[in-house]
Amino acid sequence: MAGSTFGKNFTITTWGESHGKALGVVVDGCPAGLSLCEEDIQTYLNRRKPGATRYSTPRREADEVQILSGVFEGKTTGTPISLLVPNTSQRSADYSEIASYYRPGHADYTFDEKYGFRDYRGGGRSSGRETIGRVAGGAIAAKILKELGIEVCAYTKAIGPVSIDMARFEKEAITQTATAMPDRIASAEAENYLSACMAKQDSAGGIIECTITGMPAGIGETVFDKLDARLAGAVMSIGAVKAFEIGDGVAAAKAKGSQNNDAFYADESGVHKKTNHAGGILGGISDGDTVILRAHIKPTPSIFQEQETVGRDHENRTVQIKGRHDPVIVPRAVVVVECMAALTVLDLLMSNMTARMDGITAFYQK
Amino acid sequence: MAGSTFGKNFTITTWGESHGKALGVVVDGCPAGLSLCEEDIQTYLNRRKPGATRYSTPRREADEVQILSGVFEGKTTGTPISLLVPNTSQRSADYSEIASYYRPGHADYTFDEKYGFRDYRGGGRSSGRETIGRVAGGAIAAKILKELGIEVCAYTKAIGPVSIDMARFEKEAITQTATAMPDRIASAEAENYLSACMAKQDSAGGIIECTITGMPAGIGETVFDKLDARLAGAVMSIGAVKAFEIGDGVAAAKAKGSQNNDAFYADESGVHKKTNHAGGILGGISDGDTVILRAHIKPTPSIFQEQETVGRDHENRTVQIKGRHDPVIVPRAVVVVECMAALTVLDLLMSNMTARMDGITAFYQK
Amino acid sequence: MAGSTFGKNFTITTWGESHGKALGVVVDGCPAGLSLCEEDIQTYLNRRKPGATRYSTPRREADEVQILSGVFEGKTTGTPISLLVPNTSQRSADYSEIASYYRPGHADYTFDEKYGFRDYRGGGRSSGRETIGRVAGGAIAAKILKELGIEVCAYTKAIGPVSIDMARFEKEAITQTATAMPDRIASAEAENYLSACMAKQDSAGGIIECTITGMPAGIGETVFDKLDARLAGAVMSIGAVKAFEIGDGVAAAKAKGSQNNDAFYADESGVHKKTNHAGGILGGISDGDTVILRAHIKPTPSIFQEQETVGRDHENRTVQIKGRHDPVIVPRAVVVVECMAALTVLDLLMSNMTARMDGITAFYQK
C-alpha cells in the first residue's frame, strides 16, 4: 500500500531515485495492438529533460528510454510494458552535506520521520526525477488518447506575477519558449522576472493550465471516481503542486448561480453549453466540452540564500544549499501535468466501457 | 470499477439515491474494540441535515441512522459496519418535470449520456443526499482519530464576497451559526448577502477551510498516495467543489522561494517550523504541523430564475426550476469536507503502520 | 483492507452477522439498463435458505431480499445496488454458552486471537449466513451472464463416499433433490448415508462441481488474474472449502503429457479441443470450451458428540454443541459456489473489454 501504482485499468507503477542506477515504470493494462517505439516516449521525456535552458538545472542527463518488454514487432502485446531510463550524471558528492540537515521546503525531515533514514542523494525518491516514470507512462496514454481523437495540452499560464494573454496563444510556443508559455511576449517578461529572482538567489512559482479536447461525454464515475476528483488526485500528487482548479475554480466560489451556470443549447451536431464555467465536467462526468484544469506550483525550495534550519542532530543551524537546481519548476512540470491528465482520462475511459448493458452486449456479440 | 468505494485500509462503500428507499454506507476495515453507538454517528449527520435553517432546503428529513452490523455489545467487532438512513420525505412529484430536460449546472445531461437514462427524482445518485454515506462513515473515522489525539475541524471561510476574520475565530460558532462560520459577525453579513441572493432568485458559493491538528509526522506515501494528493481527490469528489488548496495554495504560486519556505527550528519538544506556508505537508508527508486545506464550492445550480436549456428531445427551451433547494451549499458541506478529510487521514495512518521494519517487528513481538 | 469487497469491475461488498439485524451486500459496477427485480434475486436466495429439508438447519428464515437502491423503473441505473435481507429468527439464547469456549473446527479461537473478542451469537460473521450477500450479488452477475449466453451451473457431485453418475445427469434434479445432486439415484443413497451420520451425531462433507458454458475465448488475464486463479480465490473464500480443482485437477498431476494435452481441431464453426482435460482454460485464459471446477467441502464442524476443547479461560474441557446445524453443508453451498463463479467470470469479462486497441476504438466510435 505504498502507493507507487497509479490507475485502476491502465496502471503505471513507477520506481527509482535521483541518484540510483536508473528510474522507470511498468505500464500494465495497455491494450494490445498499439504501435509503439522508443521515439513515441522519448519525445515526451525530452520536454522534461534537464539542462535545456538557463532556467533548468545544469545537470546533463540524456534520459534515454529503453522498452524492455510488452512490445513485439512494433506493437504492444497487451502484457506489461517495462520502461527504463538510466541515470548517467549522478554527482553524489554534491549532496553528501544534505545528509546532515533538513532543507526547508523539502521532504528531508518528513522522510526521516517516516522511514527512520533517507537516501539523501539529490532527494532520493522525493526528487523531481521521480516524474520520469510518470512521463514515460503518460506518453503511452497520450498516444492512445490521440487515436481516439482526444488531445491533452498543458502550458505555463503564469510565472510569479507574469501571466499569459490568451489572445496571444500560440501552441508551438509551448515547446519553443524557455518558460513553456504559449505567449512569446509573456515568456520574455517571465524570463526577465526569473533573471531578477536568480540575481537575488531566489526562486519563483507559477501556474500550469491543461486542456483536454475531443472528450466524449460520459467519462468519470458518479461518486469517488469523479473525473475532476481523479484529476485532482493525479495532479496534486506531483511534487510542489499546492492547489488545483477545474473550470472557473476559485472564481466559481465567488460567483452567483446565475453567472456560474452554463446554459445548454442544441444544434444539428448535438447538445452544447454556451459557456464553460464548469470546465467540461458536470456531476463528475465529462459533458463533451473542453476540460480545463490548473495546477498552482510553489517556488523551487532549493534557493542559494542562507536559511535557518535544523540538523539531523536536532541542533539549530543555518545552511546554504549548493548543487544544481532550477530557479523555477513550472516549465519542466508542464509535461508532467499533461501526462498525469492523460493517464487519468484514459483510465476512466476504460472504466466507462462497462457502464451500460448495451455496450457490454454489443462488445461480446461482435 | 464504478468507484463507490473510498479508501484502501479503512474503506467506505456508499449507496443510495435522493428518492430511493434509503441511503447508506458499508464501513470495512474498522478496527475491533472501538466503542460505537448510533449517537456517535447521528451527531455528524445532524450537521448536514436539511431544514435546519432558512438557508437550507425546506425538505424535512429525520436522517436517523441505524447500525445494522459490525457492532456487538457496544464495540466494533472488526467486521463490516453497515449503516442505513431511511428516506422519509420524498416528494417525487416535485421532480417529475425534470425528467424531460437538462438542468443547467446539474448532472442530468451527463448521466443521460453515460447511462442512457437516469433516476430523475431529485437528481438520484448525483443529489447532495449522496453525502449521507460519507458523513456516516466519516463520523467513525473521526472518532478513531480523536482517540489518537487527532482532530479534524472544518468551517465556512467565505460565502460569496464575505470572509471570516480569523481574529474573531470562535469554534463553537461553527455549529451555532446558520452559515457554519466560526465568526459571528461575518456570519451575520453572509446572511444578509444570502437574503439578497434569494430575493433575486439567485444562489451563492463559498469556501470551506479544514484544519487537522495533532497529526504525527510521517503520514502520507511518497508518490501517488501523498497526503495532499489523497486529500485533494477526496475533497474534489464532493459535488460542487471546483478548487482545492493546501497551505498557502494559490498564493504559493505567486510567492518567491525565500517567502514560501518554512524555516525549521528545534526546541526541547522536537523539530518545528517557524511558519506554515506548506500547510503541514512536505513531499506529500505530514510534518507534524497543522494540516490546512480549502475547498472552493460553486453556487447552488438550482436557481429559480428562468434559464435556457435543452430538453431530452434535444429541443432548445427555457426552464424554471421548482422544488426545495438550498441557496448556498456551503454550510451543509462543511461536515462533508471534515468527514472526507478524516477518512483520508485515517486511511493513510493505517498504511503508515507498515512503513518500517522495526514497526512490524515490534508489533509481532508483542 | 479487511477484505469484504470482491471483484475489481463488478464488485460486491458484503456485510452482516448471523444474529445481527440484517445481512446484505452493495453491488457496485453493475451496468445500467439491466432489468432487475427482487424476484431475480430471491430465486437464488431460496436455494440456500435454511429449513427446506431435514438435512438443513431447522432455523426458519424467510430470507426475503429488499432492493434499496440502484434500480429505477425496473432497470439498473449504473449506481450501487444495495440489497438487504433481515434476520428474523435469531435465538441468541441458544448460543450464549458458546461465548465461553472454542468449538473445534470453527473460527471461535481465531476470531478471539485476531480481534480480542467475538460476536459469539451463531458464529457472527463466520456463520454460513455470511454467504447471503454473495448469493444476492451473484444472482445479478448470473443474470447478466445469461444475457451474454453464458450459463453457470453447480451441483453436488459427492456426499461422503456417494458420487453421482454423470450418465444419469438430470439438471432439474439439482433443485429438486434434498442433496442438490443431479442424479436421483445417487441422491437417495446420499440421503441414506446422511441419515446414518445423523444417527451417530456425526456430519458429512462432499464435492460441488460447477460448469460454465457459453464462455467466449479470451477471458482471464495473463499472470495473477488468470481465470483459474481468480476462480480458486473466489471459491476457496467460501467457508469449509478445503480444495479446489480445475478440469482434471488432482488427476492431471498423475497423468503424462501425452494423456493430459487436449488436441485442437477446427471445423466450420471454429477451433475446438477433442478433449477437455484443461477444464476450458489454457494459460489462465478461457479457450471457449466448458469451464469445469470442483470445490471440496469439509464435514460440518458442529456435531452433537462430546468433543475435547479449551475454554476462553484456557482451561481444558469437553463440550457438547447444541443449537440448529446442518449435518452436511454441501447442498446449500451449491448456489454459493455458482454465485462466486458467476461473479468471477463477469468481473473478468469486463476487464477483457479493454484488452485490445481495436475494441476500444470501436467502442468510442459508435
Add this chain to the structure above:
Amino acid sequence: MAGSTFGKNFTITTWGESHGKALGVVVDGCPAGLSLCEEDIQTYLNRRKPGATRYSTPRREADEVQILSGVFEGKTTGTPISLLVPNTSQRSADYSEIASYYRPGHADYTFDEKYGFRDYRGGGRSSGRETIGRVAGGAIAAKILKELGIEVCAYTKAIGPVSIDMARFEKEAITQTATAMPDRIASAEAENYLSACMAKQDSAGGIIECTITGMPAGIGETVFDKLDARLAGAVMSIGAVKAFEIGDGVAAAKAKGSQNNDAFYADESGVHKKTNHAGGILGGISDGDTVILRAHIKPTPSIFQEQETVGRDHENRTVQIKGRHDPVIVPRAVVVVECMAALTVLDLLMSNMTARMDGITAFYQK
C-alpha cells in the same frame, strides 16, 4: 486491470517475456530498514534457474539479478525496489515455427483469441520465465518473514506415481536432489520414472507441498481475503497448477466431522490443536499451527511426440515440438510456490496490523 500486480500492502508488479530483453519486478510496500543485497535474491533465483539438471531445459541462463532502486547503503528505503534479470540466451529461431500453429496444452490459441496476436518466441509472457519476477519479489518477502520467525518451505511431494515418504524427510535434500524431493530414495525412483517418460518423448506432472511454520494466530481476513482463499489464488496463478489443497484437502470432503475436527487443548505455552486436519487455518484465519498446502501440477505440455492441432490459418495439422523443454515442471516450480506463499502471508500479516484499536493506539503512542 491487466493483473500484473499481486498483493495489497506488499505488492509485486512483474513484467517480461521469455525472449525479451529482460524480466523483472517492482516491489512496492517493502518496509524501510531491511538489510538487502543481490545475494539474498539470487539464492532464490538459482533454485528456479534452468539447466541445473537433466530434467530441466538445457537453455543456459545466468539469471543474475540487479537491484536498480529502493536500497541505499545496504538497507531498503521504503520506496519501490526494482529488480531486473537480463535475458541472455534467447534463441528465437527455435521458436519461429510456433508462430504458425497452436501448441496443445499451451496458451498460444488463447493469447491469439484475446489479443489478436502473440509474441510467439518461447511463449512470450506465458512462458515459465514469467515466474522470475515472482521469485525475485518473493525472496524479499521470505526474508522479512524469517525476521519475524516465520518460515515457508516447499518441496516436491510427488512426481507422477512416485510419492515421498514423510518418515524419510530430510530438508537439505530439497535443494540437493534433482527432483527437489526431501526424500532421496523417492527422488531416485522419480528420476527413473522421468527417464522412462523422456525415452517415450513424454512428460510428467506432480505435487508440490508447502509448509509455513512460526505463524502467529490471527492472520487472514474474515470473508474474501481468507488466508486460504488468498493462498489458493496465489498458487493457482502459477502456470500449470490444476488443483490446490489446504490441510487434508480433498480427503476432508470424504471424512466425517468427528474425524476431521481438530480438538483444542491448552498447556502452559498456550492453546493448540491435537491434530491438524485444518492445515493451520480456521475460518480463513491462521490458528497458530503449521499451515500446509499442496499444488497439483500438470505434465509439461511441450512433448516431442507428434500431436494433432490447428494452424493459425485454422487448418487441421500435426506438429512435432522442438526447442528446449523440461520433462517435468515440478522441481523448478517448488521455489515459485514457496515465494507465492511468502508474498501472500506477508501481505496479510501487514493487513492484520490494523485489525484492533489497541494495536493502532499502541503504534502511534510509541
